[in-house]
Amino acid sequence: MLCQLIQAVGTFSKGFPGNMTPGTQKLFTGTLELVLLSLKDLPMHQELRSKAVFYLHRMIDCLGVNILPYLPPSIQMLMVNCDNASLIEFVLLINQIISTFKEKVRDISDKLLLPLVQRIMQSVTGGDVTPKSEEEREKLMLRKTYFVFIQNLASHQLVDVLASEVNVSHLKDILMSLIEGCYFFKDVTIQKLAFSTLKFI
Secondary structure, rough: OHHHHHHHHHHHHHHHHOOOOHHHHHHHHHHHHHHHHHHHHOOOOOHHHHHHHHHHHHHHHHHHHHHHHHHHHHHHHHHHOHHHHHHHHOOOOOOOHHHHHHHHHHHHHHHHHHHHHHHHHHHHOOOOOOOHHHHHHHHHHHHHHHHHHHHHHHHOHHHHHOOOOOOOHHHHHHHHHHHHHHHOOOOOHHHHHHHHHHOOO
């Protein structure tokens, strides 16, 4: 029932432009607070996580910069207890946040870069994968979202995050992953993403 309500409010929000009345904004932010409280109480509930991500996507469009205070706690909760499918949804959300808010999320991106890259690499490397299985498809999609993530940082005024004091020690590994993307992956999309990202850097 809770997941259905989140879906309903998120879908309802599509009828509202970015400039809304204070009362409407209060309705959506209040719902967002309830979503985050629910996620805190039920961190392992995968459907709830998915609906929370959906609602955050919608609120980025509806609330604009007014959603920024809600992003750190949202990210903190969504980063943990996620399987590959949930991680893909999460990275797609992060990509929307970066492309929408650019330098306004510099601090968030700086703190997020290293743990997110490590989490993705942990998921896509190691272990035998059955060819053409769902697991193989998820790992490929996760690699693609990783390259889009790095490209978004590089192309949305956040390239310096890659070499910040927190992340500079891992810059070489990130650059090597881009080079590997250019030459060692057969997927054309990954190759294009890696090449274009290196141009920005």
